[in-house]
Amino acid sequence: MQKEAAIREPLILGHKTYHDITEDVCRPIEDKAPKMWYTLFGIALIIGLYGVGSICYLLGTGIGVWGLNKTIGWAWDITNFVWWVGIGHAGTLISAVLLLFRQKWRMAINRSAEAMTIFAVFMAGMFPLIHMGRLWVGYWVLPLPNQFGSLWVNFNSPLLWDVFAISTYLSVSLVFWYIGLIPDFATIRDRAKKPLAKKMYSILSFGWSGRAKHWNRFELVSLVLAGLATPLVFSVHSIVSFDFATSVIPGWHTTIFPPYFVAGAVFSGFAMVQTLLLVMRKAMGLEAYIHTKHVEYMNIVIMVTGSIVGTAYITELFISWYSGVEYESYAFINRATGPYWWAYWSMMTCNVISPQLMWIPKLRRSLLFTFFISIVVNIGMWFERYVIIVTSIHRDYIPAAWSMHFPSHIDIAVYVGTIGLFFVFFLLFARFFPVLALNEVKTILKGSGQSYKESPDYHKHH
């Protein structure tokens, strides 16, 4: 058992036992779902189905139904793609990077953050697929032997790198998440009373036993997967940024993109984790496990990554002037003062100013304020991608070709639809899966639990 300094706030509040932890996490799964769950699920499902319908219409008609034109060939589709992938980054950061740094507070939030990652990457992956127009030939992005002669995909293209990056990221995150879930499914299996639930959780738990040897393997597998996922998470958003950075469009081909995109991804991902967890902890009665200290830690991450993003924005502006390249300068002058000034200044306000408020301890410990800022950051990060993508291409080489992008009804429906689908998945997860890594949390109970830390023996023996 590990001891920690007395001045550190306990991570588990109240007087919990091992059995209480099991009860607290499993009860919401075993009880009937509250009415609120059905209401939210219904709303999310309707929005999601509307999105699916719009995608079907799009596939049947062609991507002309989007508001794209010959100047702006990439707009909401790629914006939404990057936005969702970015959101996904927090889950891996929490479970992998914080595991390597031995941050115990991750244990309360890693499960749901990883679930969020997986669902977000699902949503992200959908956009490039439907942008192909012919979804059914999506497998052509893989280097498969084919009947077109020696025709292979282009391994020099960042778009292909992205295919590999996103599919590796999705599948590795899924495996990482599931390996952690197996022991917790076993707990639910061993408690289940209804035959159907018993059967389902029995299948899902793969017959997990909890033998010492298995735990020994489990810990090593988690550590090695964390070690693999850490560079992976940085590589994925770097590669997403290469989609732009390796092009020759002013405003896109900047070497600052990879670190700036990674910081932005973590920034937006943590904001989404806050949005989801602040509601979930309340709805599922997990306030003892996910409390103000966890929220504060996450807010500090938001503050740090937000500052990196802010620095990157200003560096970009400075370099565009300092480069002396008039095309480069114009791209940025146009962003700030052109017809999309409102998008640029929304991005600046949401992403540069709002995270700085987190320097004030009172604000970063306020749950209501955090929830508000998390929404602001999510909006800001969507605008960031929109600004980077659309304002860089809408005024291209010949002024006669200059254009504006107006989203069509389908653009909006597909985007809003993915938000609906995301919540459908997340609500199902919250209903049927253990939302907290309950067995992992038990390992920190004696070291970081309130009742243990406050007991007079805590600092005496061992």
Place this chain on the structure above:
Amino acid sequence: MSDKVIYVMYDDDEALKDSAKKLVSKGVKISEVFSPFPIHGIDPIIGVKNTRLGIMAFLYGLTGLTVATLGMRFFMVTDWPMNIGGKPNFTYLDNMLAFVPISFEFTVLCAAHGMAITYLLRNKTLPGMPAQNPDPRTTDDKFVMEIRLNENHGISEADLDEMLKETGFFELDKKEIN
């Protein structure tokens, strides 16, 4: 040959660890420990060796890197060199920098999945397998030690019972197996 298995249950991880230490020092062989979460420090006491899955992950990663390198060399250099803006692409080295991202991704892909699959196979935990733990409470808040009589020839059952009683267990269960 028939055998008797003793399942000794404790309600605390530290209690199990302490009694395991005592039992092992008296020469008792503990064949297995079941717990809801990893008990740190139990492995050397009961003689569980460290897993070699890490080495396997490295080998899988190496395989991925090799496949990616050979694959891209074949696709982009041997089989169908593409002329992209006249950039040199006649040897692997000329083109190597563009192959770094996919080489890395494929290495990670193979290492992670190879290790995960090996882990599940070695544990014999696969979809639909029946639960292997002796008591459903071992996934909640109880910790069970498994002792087999035929692995402890020098100790009589009565002696063992006496030793176990001293450790202050929570529950004791004996089973005949064939």
